[in-house]
Amino acid sequence: MLNVTFHGVRGSTPCHGDDTRHFGGNTSCVSLRAAGEIPIVFDLGTGLRYYGRQVNGTKDFHAVCLLTHLHYDHTMGLPFFEPLLHSDTTFEIYAPRQPDGRSIKELFLEKIKPPMFPVPLEQFAARIVFHEVGDDDFSIGNLRVSSRYVPHVGPTLGFRVSLADVSVTYLSDHQQPTGESYTLADGARELCDDTDLLIHDAQFTDEEFTEKCTWGHSTYSYARWVAETCRVKRLALFHHDPSRSDEALSAMAGDVARSCATSVFAAREGESVDVVTCSA
Ligand SMILES: [Zn+2]
Numbered sequence: 001m002l003n004v005t006f007h008g009v010r011g012s013t014p015c016h017g018d019d020t021r022h023f024g025g026n027t028s029c030v031s032l033r034a035a036g037e038i039p040i041v042f043d044l045g046t047g048l049r050y051y052g053r054q055v056n057g058t059k060d061f062h063a064v065c066l067l068t069h070l071h072y073d074h075t076m077g078l079p080f081f082e083p084l085l086h087s088d089t090t091f092e093i094y095a096p097r098q099p100d101g102r103s104i105k106e107l108f109l110e111k112i113k114p115p116m117f118p119v120p121l122e123q124f125a126a127r128i129v130f131h132e133v134g135d136d137d138f139s140i141g142n143l144r145v146s147s148r149y150v151p152h153v154g155p156t157l158g159f160r161v162s163l164a165d166v167s168v169t170y171l172s173d174h175q176q177p178t179g180e181s182y183t184l185a186d187g188a189r190e191l192c193d194d195t196d197l198l199i200h201d202a203q204f205t206d207e208e209f210t211e212k213c214t215w216g217h218s219t220y221s222y223a224r225w226v227a228e229t230c231r232v233k234r235l236a237l238f239h240h241d242p243s244r245s246d247e248a249l250s251a252m253a254g255d256v257a258r259s260c261a262t263s264v265f266a267a268r269e270g271e272s273v274d275v276v277t278c279s280a
């Protein structure tokens with residue numbers, strides 16, 4: 001069994017207010033646990049701070065981040081991750097290889113230092129290890145990981161993590177085709193086919209997409225289509241637009257759920273989901 005917890009479910013920028021309290025306002029961060037395995041966290045958005053609070057103080061803490069890409073909403077939580085203040089922490093970050101040859105480590109060191117941040121990343125006590133990946137398959141303990149480049153703005157990965165016959169796919173930022181008909185890139189399809197839980201970009205309504213079709217994201221309708229086309233068992237709508245109210249989001253998720261062959265819910269901060277195969 002894989003256990004998934006949502007710590008941040010928003011896209012683009014954190015938000016706060018009475019009308020977003022139910023689903024939460026932190027940006028992308030999802031943790032995945034399996035008994036006896038190294039914990040995995042997808043993305044380093046502001047939700048990471050809350051995951052950090054849960055695990056801070058764990059002796060010899062060792063975790064792995066599967067980072068989809070370097071946009072602020074997916075990275076700004078890193079310097080606020082409390083386990084990084086301890087020298088017995090090891091944090092490994094797998095991130096997309098950059099086409100311009102610059103290393104991920106170099107890019108983070110450039111970003112987290114004065115004057116943009118008060119403390120340089122290299123002065124944090126923890127051991128932070130960077131790995132660059134592309135279209136790859138690798139293992140973290142007994143967990144099998146597939147990373148594939150997916151359409152977005154700039155080099156971006158999606159991930160699929162499997163243990164025995166249970167799998168979770170994370171496609172946080174995913175550009176839907178701008179043309180008339182829906183299609184799916186081969187890499188994204190490999191990640192989604194028959195997966196047990198698909199966490200998928202659902203930032204826009206169809207109406208919004210007509211204005212913002214090159215912003216790198218998907219609509220609720222496209223997320224539903226991907227889930228149905230790939231025979232996904234459960235779909236979590238994710239990367240909610242920061243301007244989407246709880247009421248609007250609930251209504252939208254309800255509409256998708258009523259018309260979708262796949263079981264659907266809108267990801268909510270603080271929610272945990274146990275993922276098992278249908279046959280289990
Ligand atoms: Zn994003």
Ligand SMILES: [Zn+2]
Nearest residue numbers: 069071152173
């Ligand atoms: Zn992005």
